Structure formats: C-alpha cells, structure tokens
C-alpha cells in the first residue's frame with residue numbers, strides 16, 4: 001500500500017542529524033520548548049539532538065504518581081533557541097512529551113527572567129544557584 005506522506009514513513013527526513021558542534025543562544029526566541037514530566041519517560045532520545053545542549057535530567061516530583069522510575073528531562077528555558085527539533089525527536093522516536101509555548105508565557109508560568117544572550121542566561125542562573 002503506498003505511503004501517503006513519505007516524511008511520516010522516514011523519520012530521518014524530519015529529524016536532522018545530531019549537531020557536531022554546540023551553538024549558543026544570541027536572542028530570546030518567540031517560542032520555547034517545555035517538557036511535560038508526566039509524559040516524559042526519561043529515555044534521553046531528545047538530548048543529543050539539541051543544538052545548544054540545553055536539555056537535562058531533573059528530579060521527578062515525589063508527588064508524581066505516574067509509575068515511572070526514571071527521572072524526566074527538562075529544558076533549561078533561558079538557553080533554548082526555539083528550534084523545535086526536540087519536539088520532532090520525541091514525537092518520532094519516543095513519546096509526545098515536549099511542546100512549544102510562547103516565551104513570555106513560559107517566563108510568567110515558571111517565574112523566570114529570559115535573557116537574549118547565552119552568557120547572560122548562564123550568569124543569571126549561576127547567581128540564582130548561589131542565592132544572589
């Protein structure tokens with residue numbers, strides 16, 4: 001039976017190769033990736049495809065009752081460049097755990113400040129971690 005949409009039958013036509021070189025954010029994107037921890041299996045399929053290497057494991061909320069023992073991943077929102085590659089990877093290779101949201105909504109929901117440049121994002125995060 002013919003395949004109506006060849007891209008759907010060939011994930012590699014949609015998912016690019018994992019980047020050989022990690023780049024860095026220069027401007028806050030309009031949309032940012034957010035992982036739904038209830039849907040994330042922690043499989044790590046998305047991690048190597050992120051061109052700015054901003055997806056990492058985070059501890060699962062102890063009140064979660066989803067029956068999954070592997071910690072989920074989450075995006076370091078202030079480093080995301082909004083490329084949507086992780087969404088495609090998760091949809092095609094794993095599950096359906098990542099969605100894109102307007103950057104302003106993500107900032108408001110998580111109570112964070114977004115910075116244009118990677119260096120400023122990292123400096124701000126370092127300050128938060130140090131309790132500044």
Ligand code: SF4
Pocket residue numbers: 035039040041042043044045046047072073089090094095096097098
């Ligand atoms: S590919 Fe999807 S399910 Fe796997 S770790 Fe990434 S977000 Fe979670």
Ligand code: SF4
Pocket residue numbers: 032033049050051052053054055075079080081082083084085086087
């Ligand atoms: S949208 Fe792109 S930059 Fe943002 S987390 Fe996903 S792969 Fe990384």
